[in-house]
Amino acid sequence: MTELITLINEFRDERDWRQFHNPKDLAISISLEASELLENFQWKESEDAIQKNKNDIEKELADILIYSLMLSSDLNLDVKNIIKKKLNENGHKYPVNKSKGSNVKYTNFD
Amino acid sequence: MTELITLINEFRDERDWRQFHNPKDLAISISLEASELLENFQWKESEDAIQKNKNDIEKELADILIYSLMLSSDLNLDVKNIIKKKLNENGHKYPVNKSKGSNVKYTNFD
Amino acid sequence: MTELITLINEFRDERDWRQFHNPKDLAISISLEASELLENFQWKESEDAIQKNKNDIEKELADILIYSLMLSSDLNLDVKNIIKKKLNENGHKYPVNKSKGSNVKYTNFD
Amino acid sequence: MTELITLINEFRDERDWRQFHNPKDLAISISLEASELLENFQWKESEDAIQKNKNDIEKELADILIYSLMLSSDLNLDVKNIIKKKLNENGHKYPVNKSKGSNVKYTNFD
Numbered sequence: 001m002t003e004l005i006t007l008i009n010e011f012r013d014e015r016d017w018r019q020f021h022n023p024k025d026l027a028i029s030i031s032l033e034a035s036e037l038l039e040n041f042q043w044k045e046s047e048d049a050i051q052k053n054k055n056d057i058e059k060e061l062a063d064i065l066i067y068s069l070m071l072s073s074d075l076n077l078d079v080k081n082i083i084k085k086k087l088n089e090n091g092h093k094y095p096v097n098k099s100k101g102s103n104v105k106y107t108n109f110d
Numbered sequence: 111m112t113e114l115i116t117l118i119n120e121f122r123d124e125r126d127w128r129q130f131h132n133p134k135d136l137a138i139s140i141s142l143e144a145s146e147l148l149e150n151f152q153w154k155e156s157e158d159a160i161q162k163n164k165n166d167i168e169k170e171l172a173d174i175l176i177y178s179l180m181l182s183s184d185l186n187l188d189v190k191n192i193i194k195k196k197l198n199e200n201g202h203k204y205p206v207n208k209s210k211g212s213n214v215k216y217t218n219f220d
Numbered sequence: 221m222t223e224l225i226t227l228i229n230e231f232r233d234e235r236d237w238r239q240f241h242n243p244k245d246l247a248i249s250i251s252l253e254a255s256e257l258l259e260n261f262q263w264k265e266s267e268d269a270i271q272k273n274k275n276d277i278e279k280e281l282a283d284i285l286i287y288s289l290m291l292s293s294d295l296n297l298d299v300k301n302i303i304k305k306k307l308n309e310n311g312h313k314y315p316v317n318k319s320k321g322s323n324v325k326y327t328n329f330d
Numbered sequence: 331m332t333e334l335i336t337l338i339n340e341f342r343d344e345r346d347w348r349q350f351h352n353p354k355d356l357a358i359s360i361s362l363e364a365s366e367l368l369e370n371f372q373w374k375e376s377e378d379a380i381q382k383n384k385n386d387i388e389k390e391l392a393d394i395l396i397y398s399l400m401l402s403s404d405l406n407l408d409v410k411n412i413i414k415k416k417l418n419e420n421g422h423k424y425p426v427n428k429s430k431g432s433n434v435k436y437t438n439f440d
Contacts, residue, residue, distance in 0.1 A: 001111055004193055011197050015204060016211040020263050023156040023167075027148045028262050030174060031361065034141040035255035042248050043240050043433045046133040050185065057133075058187055061178055062196035064140060065189065068174050075160065077168055079175065083114055086172035087121050094125060101126040103373045130373050138372050141251065145365035152358050153323045153350050213263045221331055224413055231417050235424060236431040243380060243387075244371040250394060251364040258361050261354040270353060270405065277353075278407055281398055282416035284360060285409065288394050295380065297388055299395065303334055306392035307341050314345065321346040 001080060005073050008066055026071040033063040111190060115183050118176055136181040143173040221300060225293050228286055246291040253283040331410060335403050338396055356401040363393040 012018055037060035040053040050057065072079050093106040122128055147170035150163040160167065182189050203216040232238055257280035260273040270277065292299050313326040342348055367390035370383040380387065402409050423436040 001114075004111075004190060007194065007197060011201065014206050015209050017209075017213075019211070020213045023160060024151040024154075025263050027144075027151050028258060028358070031141070031144040031148050032255050032259050032262060034137075034144040034174075035252050038137045038141050038248060039252050041134040041137050042252060043245050044134075050133060054185075057185065058192050059196055059199070061182055061185075061187065062192040064144075064174065064178050065182075065193055066196065068171055068178070069193075072171055075164070075167065075171075077171065080114060082168050082172040083175055084117065086169055086176065087117060089169070091121070096124050099125050099127075101129075103127075103130045135373050138248070138368060142365050142369050142372060145362050148358060149362050152362060153355050221334075224331075224410060227414065227417060231421065234426050235429045237429075237433075239431075240433045243376040244374075247364075247368045247371050251361070251368050254357075254361040254364040254394075258357045261357050264354075266353040274405070277405065278412050279416055279419070281402055281405075281407065282412040284364075284394065284398050285413055286416065288391055288398070292391055295384070295387065295391075297391065300334060302388050302392040303395055303399075304337065306389055306396065307337060309389070311341070316344050319345050319347075321349075323347075323350045 001069075005069050005079075008069055009073060012070070021070065021074065023071060023074060026067055026074070030064060030067045030071065033060055033067060036060045037064060111179075115179050115189075118179055119183060122180070131180065131184065133181060133184060136177055136184070140174060140177045140181065143170055143177060146170045147174060221289075225289050225299075228289055229293060232290070241290065241294065243291060243294060246287055246294070250284060250287045250291065253280055253287060256280045257284060331399075335399050335409075338399055339403060342400070351400065351404065353401060353404060356397055356404070360394060360397045360401065363390055363397060366390045367394060 012021065037057060040057050040060070041049040044052070069079065072082070098109055099106075122131065147167060150167050150170070151159040154162070179189065182192070208219055209216075232241065257277060260277050260280065261269040264272070289299065292302070318329055319326075342351065367387060370387050370390065371379040374382070399409065402412070428439055429436075
């Protein structure tokens with residue numbers, strides 16, 4: 001992970017791009033890349049989308065990850081740490097005994 | 111990275127959730143989490159948003175990363191590899207001499 | 221409004237496109253068009269975005285409206301009616317005396 | 331349509347909210363509301379989503395339309411006019427003889 005973040009930061013520093021990368025526009029960018037990923041599934045079932053658009057899906061996923069790592073880096077967030085914290089929090093929201101095999105949102109648990 | 115993907119997959123397997131995780135709905139989920147991140151910046155400048163919503167920003171970034179790693183795992187994509195490939199491709203689209211200090215889209219280069 | 225919905229439905233019926241227009245994919249389409257609108261504002265302040273991208277902003281707004289009217293029509297929703305109902309509901313969430321000149325979310329009212 | 335735009339503008343003027351409604355944040359808002367609409371379809375087929383979430387779908391559609399009409403009004407765009415222009419343009423991109431019964435994107439026409 002550290003290696004990837006270093007690569008990403010080198011890429012933008014070579015281009016002197018940090019001046020444009022304010023957090024609000026980075027959040028917009030993640031959302032736009034997520035839509036470009038989703039566009040590959042528009043009017044299609046998953047299997048058909050993957051068969052036709054695998055290459056583009058891979059690229060858009062990479063873009064989402066790149067911008068997300070950039071924003072994490074700019075906010076001094078440790079990616080491993082925030083993911084582990086969130087999984088832990090989700091584990092409390094969705095205990096195995098209430099959520100196993102169910103797609104019910106925790107706000108709708110009995 | 112491998113460690114994170116293992117943790118994420120254990121989380122959903124304990125809950126028997128892979129049955130719901132078709133790629134189309136995972137792509138939708140990434141987009142929805144990206145919007146929840148962006149919501150923290152609605153009607154605000156970056157600094158104000160971070161000061162007020164730092165905790166939630168951290169959580170939504172984690173959610174985006176978790177779903178993106180899930181989808182990468184399900185499509186058998188190596189995350190390090192797709193990020194490096196995309197940075198390389200971006201480097202060809204945005205050579206340093208044309209893009210240094212500029213936010214012009216490559217389709218609008220002279 | 222009725223005239224517009226008629227035009228939109230004629231457009232898709234001439235192309236025999238209703239078969240593709242399931243509500244889930246229409247909801248995806250609205251989201252994708254909203255991102256295309258937003259892309260015009262990426263890395264820019266509003267004024268700059270409007271000056272450079274006014275034409276595209278107009279087109280993306282039209283696309284969002286077209287898909288929203290389509291989905292409303294397919295769900296037998298009366299557009300005037302649902303807008304008036306929602307304004308009324310918002311008026312209860314945001315009474316003038318609590319919300320005048322303030323961008324505080326109603327969930328954070330004292 | 332004029333009646334709806336008048337109602338929407340009265341709503342925000344009573345609350346003195348135009349100061350917050352810069353076009354970039356309105357574009358963000360449309361995108362966020364589109365995601366809230368889409369959330370109703372996450373992990374579900376259309377029919378199931380509509381049966382469970384019809385009320386919320388109606389409200390989110392109203393929100394998308396309200397923000398879209400607001401932004402159109404602020405940019406002095408005539409909604410009927412921009413929709414008709416866009417349908418006309420789409421008609422040229424997707425002539426009936428090439429697109430009837432097909433969901434192929436115009437960029438992929440032979």
